[in-house]
Each structure stands twice: as structure tokens, then as C-alpha cells.
Amino acid sequence: MHNSADASELSPRRRPTMADVAERAGVSRTLVSLIFSDKPGASDDTRGRVLRAADELAYQPDRAAQLLARGRSRTLGVLTDVKQTFQAEMIGTVYDAAEAAGYEVLLSASGPTRDERKAIEALLSHRCEGLILFNPLSESDYLRSVALRAALTIVGRGVPDATANTVRSADATGIAQSVEHLVALGHRDIVHIDGGEHAVSTERRLAYVAAMRRHRLDAFVRVFPGAHDEAAGMAAASVLLGEDVLPTAVMAGNDRCALGVMDGFTKAGVSIPDDVSIVGYDDSPLSSLTRIDLTTVRQDSAELARRALAFTVSMLDTADAEPGECVIEPELVIRGTTAAARPTSPEAGAPR
Amino acid sequence: MHNSADASELSPRRRPTMADVAERAGVSRTLVSLIFSDKPGASDDTRGRVLRAADELAYQPDRAAQLLARGRSRTLGVLTDVKQTFQAEMIGTVYDAAEAAGYEVLLSASGPTRDERKAIEALLSHRCEGLILFNPLSESDYLRSVALRAALTIVGRGVPDATANTVRSADATGIAQSVEHLVALGHRDIVHIDGGEHAVSTERRLAYVAAMRRHRLDAFVRVFPGAHDEAAGMAAASVLLGEDVLPTAVMAGNDRCALGVMDGFTKAGVSIPDDVSIVGYDDSPLSSLTRIDLTTVRQDSAELARRALAFTVSMLDTADAEPGECVIEPELVIRGTTAAARPTSPEAGAPR
DNA sequence: TTGTATGCGTTATCAC
DNA sequence: GTGATAACGCATACAA
Numbered sequence: 001m002h003n004s005a006d007a008s009e010l011s012p013r014r015r016p017t018m019a020d021v022a023e024r025a026g027v028s029r030t031l032v033s034l035i036f037s038d039k040p041g042a043s044d045d046t047r048g049r050v051l052r053a054a055d056e057l058a059y060q061p062d063r064a065a066q067l068l069a070r071g072r073s074r075t076l077g078v079l080t081d082v083k084q085t086f087q088a089e090m091i092g093t094v095y096d097a098a099e100a101a102g103y104e105v106l107l108s109a110s111g112p113t114r115d116e117r118k119a120i121e122a123l124l125s126h127r128c129e130g131l132i133l134f135n136p137l138s139e140s141d142y143l144r145s146v147a148l149r150a151a152l153t154i155v156g157r158g159v160p161d162a163t164a165n166t167v168r169s170a171d172a173t174g175i176a177q178s179v180e181h182l183v184a185l186g187h188r189d190i191v192h193i194d195g196g197e198h199a200v201s202t203e204r205r206l207a208y209v210a211a212m213r214r215h216r217l218d219a220f221v222r223v224f225p226g227a228h229d230e231a232a233g234m235a236a237a238s239v240l241l242g243e244d245v246l247p248t249a250v251m252a253g254n255d256r257c258a259l260g261v262m263d264g265f266t267k268a269g270v271s272i273p274d275d276v277s278i279v280g281y282d283d284s285p286l287s288s289l290t291r292i293d294l295t296t297v298r299q300d301s302a303e304l305a306r307r308a309l310a311f312t313v314s315m316l317d318t319a320d321a322e323p324g325e326c327v328i329e330p331e332l333v334i335r336g337t338t339a340a341a342r343p344t345s346p347e348a349g350a351p352r
Numbered sequence: 353m354h355n356s357a358d359a360s361e362l363s364p365r366r367r368p369t370m371a372d373v374a375e376r377a378g379v380s381r382t383l384v385s386l387i388f389s390d391k392p393g394a395s396d397d398t399r400g401r402v403l404r405a406a407d408e409l410a411y412q413p414d415r416a417a418q419l420l421a422r423g424r425s426r427t428l429g430v431l432t433d434v435k436q437t438f439q440a441e442m443i444g445t446v447y448d449a450a451e452a453a454g455y456e457v458l459l460s461a462s463g464p465t466r467d468e469r470k471a472i473e474a475l476l477s478h479r480c481e482g483l484i485l486f487n488p489l490s491e492s493d494y495l496r497s498v499a500l501r502a503a504l505t506i507v508g509r510g511v512p513d514a515t516a517n518t519v520r521s522a523d524a525t526g527i528a529q530s531v532e533h534l535v536a537l538g539h540r541d542i543v544h545i546d547g548g549e550h551a552v553s554t555e556r557r558l559a560y561v562a563a564m565r566r567h568r569l570d571a572f573v574r575v576f577p578g579a580h581d582e583a584a585g586m587a588a589a590s591v592l593l594g595e596d597v598l599p600t601a602v603m604a605g606n607d608r609c610a611l612g613v614m615d616g617f618t619k620a621g622v623s624i625p626d627d628v629s630i631v632g633y634d635d636s637p638l639s640s641l642t643r644i645d646l647t648t649v650r651q652d653s654a655e656l657a658r659r660a661l662a663f664t665v666s667m668l669d670t671a672d673a674e675p676g677e678c679v680i681e682p683e684l685v686i687r688g689t690t691a692a693a694r695p696t697s698p699e700a701g702a703p704r
Numbered sequence: 705t706t707g708t709a710t711g712c713g714t715t716a717t718c719a720c
Numbered sequence: 721g722t723g724a725t726a727a728c729g730c731a732t733a734c735a736a
Binding site for chain 2: 721722723724727728729730
């Protein structure tokens, strides 16, 4: 602990309270309260006096006290990995939609160094009534317990048996389209780089395997461990480069990973798409740049965000709170990193 | 407003309180409070009972009530534009450092659609004792008033006459290095694309003008309106492409803008760096990718974040709170988008 | 239109 | 060790 004198020493500038405002305006506390919550019961005259007094004191209602006194907080918590640009895009939409619905938004960041659970508990401790979690990787058990404490919406995965809303993009469709596209171009030796422990990764991985099977390419199925960042892609590329024969196509867990793969290959003199085709996932803003020109799967981030917010709010605002589920169809965006498979000799193309 | 029946209807699962825990454990509220704040004065036996009871009820201390009852909140607010990846990187560092210092962090996002002032007030209303603002674009007057209400640290710009800490990178040095580098490569017709209304942009713009003057290139000084995103870069590129003669080099306001410029040029068949050299700012993760390979200025984001947090905390924790200032020297990273200036005929190279 | 009493969940200052 | 009791700043039902 710190020296207890702190409080007084450091805050000679104590926050002004409603009482201060009331005194300065020569009215009662109640009046100030009424006026600040825009309720009838105060004359325009006093209303003006009070607001002026508040302004002069730089008075600001204290959320903590409001929260305590009111039943509801009308606050929504959002868990996000700030470093994932795909999520960052959704945040803006969430803010706008929340404001329209009359809710405040609190952000909490998860990340490699920060415990996700702590981030969620922090949100809860601030009395968030609703929670929107982007790609949470906590175990389902825990998420179920969270669902008991707040209106929960999970973006990017489902949680069995939880009273939670689910919003996600149909990863299986996106992956299937990618495989389809590659197969149509003559590819058979198609490698998938996994996205790590996130639930979306699992889904994409399984979808990849299933799609390969459908095309009778069981023998070529190959999943590489990875993550959703450039470094993982580069690592995977360097391993692949060390092997006898390169695959003809690589499907990365997301765009950032794909960029890493491209980088590793390009550095090694492997030409894309002549030697190897690459497919990403997310259609991040960079994918469309000419220098990148990445074939990838587009998810409608704004729509995902809007639906997530709508679910959360409706669960809070309407009595019959049925948890909703929403799956948005993604779309393959074909660009310059995919082309016809390079010719491979029969044995070279064989699985290892 | 909503139907007032909500509160009871929607929260049959009322949050458990300390009283609930106390009752369940058969002790008084005070005891529970003591135990939860890790203070002496409870036997190990009762401590265990209480903790178990709390666990069974999924009890969680209510921050709002804590905040109200305690003098201090030990909470820091961070204002950030989530879409700027450069800032996103710093967030992680801030969280870690804050935790080490015993502070909680609240995030609030500003952005094109969201009012920065609202975001700051939201932080304040949650009783944040310290505020770290990344590249705020509010007027100085307002920021000065904020400095009166919380320990303020501003990253990216200075605020005259404010009791605020300032942490920034020496943009003038970075820009000067860029100009130096280009001039050494024989460039004279160097255009700068402005970053918009942010303070950093102004600083970079002025630094560009000053550096050009130092090299007696006053006649070539040319500032393009722009912003810190790809679209602005592309727009600038298309305008430049419409003119008679292209400049030999473009210095973008930041990396994202530089990417846009590159994209516009590449699409039009202009070769980089043979026809035009490009320099960015920030050294974002993508700049180092082979396909981009952007010459840019690196800022030590982690260090910036650490200093910002240290300043804020020390202002809060120590009595003699002298606002600090810290300027970190950036470093030009030379990559593949800059090369010797293409030969220009005397009149072609002349300013417009 | 205005003022008064009470409670929200916690901490802190006292007595027991 | 343990247990009452008064704040903290605000909202709200109620009385004036």
C-alpha cells in the first residue's frame, strides 16, 4: 500500500459533486439530479442557473455513484485483441451502434501477455450488463459462467449449452471456396497453416480437412502449426523451404499469416503465384494493395459487429431473451496470389 | 426511457454482494471486506470459509462501490484510435506496465466517427486518475482543462502551458533524416503528403519544410493535403499522376499513407523506386515485408508507451508532481523504396 | 416547482 | 478476531 496521506495531498482538486453544484446555484441536490437526467420538474430559469454553475465547476456526474444508485448501468463491455486489425475495424461499428441504442462501451484488451480472464472480469466488475467477446479463447466452462453474469455475445465461435448469442462468419464456406478455387486451378498439394488455439482456427482447420476429403485429396492433407501473425507465416515458410518439394498452394490461417508466408517465399526466390499459390483469410485492408494482391476470404466485419451489438442489446432490452445465432456467409476474393498449379512430377507431388 | 419493470424482470440473477457472502459464511460484512482486501485481522479458518462461500456464489467485488467508498480508484484511462496499428502495439505495453504499478487500465476509442471529447469524458467519468492520450486532436484549451482533472500524459504532441507530461518521438529528426537520405540520392523534387489535423502531422510538415530549406530546396517545397490512411495516399498518387511531371520522391505522413501512394503508382505502371522514391513513417510491421520493403522512420513504440505510463504513475504516486517531457530519437530505416533520383530535364524538375 | 429520506455495495473508524 | 456504524455521490419515491 501507499502512504495514506496521498488522497488528500494529491487531490486538493477534489471532484465537484452534485452538492457543490446545488450550493453554488442555490438549489437542492435533487433539483440538480433531475436536471442532469433531463427530467421534468425544474423551471427553465433554475435549469439554466444550475447548468451554468455545473459548467463553472467543471462538474461531471460520477459514474460509480450513478451505477450504484441506479439499478442498471447501460454499459457494454467489449473484449478485443487490439493488435488484430480485423477486430479493430469492428470496434468502430460497435461504438456507433451502442450509442444509438443508448449504451456506453468499455473496452478491455486481451493479448499474448494479458490474461483474457482478467480482462473479462475487469469488464464485469465495472458492471457491464452485456459483453461482446471477439474470438475469446477461454474454455467453454468459463464462458458459460460468464453468460450467467451478463448478456453474452460471442463473435467467432460457438459455446455449447451457453445462454449466449453467437455471431460468426461461415468459415467452412470460406475455406471450402478456397479449396475449390485452388483445385479448379489444378492444385492438389495444398497445405494449411493453422491459426493456433483460437476457436476459429479449429473451425478453419476442420473445414480444410473436410474440403480436401471431398475432393479426394485425403492423401495431401497437411496442417502446419501456426498463429495469426506474420512471424508464424514466416516460420512456416522457412520450414517448407527446407523440405524436398514445395507444396503448390498454401492456405494460411489469416491474412497476416499469409503475408508472412509470402514474405518468406519471396525472400527465398520462390515466385508467387508461379511456383506457389497463397490464400489468406479476412481480406484485411492490405490484401487489396497492388504490391500484396492477396487472394483471400472476405468477412463483412461491419455486419458482424452490428449483429453482435443488436443481439446483446435485445437480450438486455426485451424480456423474452432468446439467445440468437447468426452466421454470415463469407466470400472468396480472387486476386493475384493464386494461379494454375505449377507442373509437378508424379512422385514429387506425392504426399510425404 | 425503457419500461421501469426491466430491472427486476431481467435480473433475477442479482449480483451477489458482500452481505450475501457474509451471510452464507456466517460472519459479518466487515470480515468479508477485510479478507478481500488482504488485510490482517481474520483467522485462517474463517478466511477459508469466507473465500469458499464467495466462490460458491461467484461473488465479485463491485468496482463502482469500491470506487465510491475508497478515495482513489487506481485506474488509468487510455485514449486510442484502435485502427492505428502503431498505437495498438503500445496498448499492450501500457497494460503490462500498469499492472506492475498496481493500476487498472480502461480503454476508450476515438476515431473518425467517434467524438474524442466524449471518449475522454467517459474515461474521466469512470474516475480515472490518470489519462494517457495517444495523438489527441482536441484543442489545447480543452486538454488544459483535462489536465486539471487528472494526471495527464500526452503522446505525440505538446500542449503549451498545461500541467501535462509529454512523450513524443523527435519527428523533426526523423523527417530531417529522410530528406537528408533523399537529397544524398540526388533528389530535389520531394513532395510531402500531410497527415491531416493531428498535431504530429503539423510537426512533420514543418520539419519537412525546414529540412528542405536547409538544403536550399525552398523552390521544391510542396505539401499535399492527406491523412494517415491508405485512401489518402491513393488519392494523392492519383492527383500526382495527373500532372505533367512526377516528383522524384514522396514523403508520406505515415506508413499507411505511403502504402496507398505506392499502390496508386504501381497500378499506374510507375516503378518504385526507379521512377519515384517513397518514404513512410512509423515502421509498422508491414513495412519490412519483402513485397513492401518500405524505407521509413522507426519509433520505439514500446519505449514511448513505457515512458508515458511511468510519467503518469509518478505524477500520481509521488507528491512533488513535476510534469515531465521526453523526446525519443527515431531512426531512419532504409529499405527498397528509395533509390537514386531518376534523371530529370532541367525544366521538368522545376517547381510548378 | 422544490426539499427530505432512504438505499446502492463497499471501505474505514471505531468499539466489543 | 469480530461486529456495528458512518461515509462515498447519486437516484428516487415521497412529502411539502
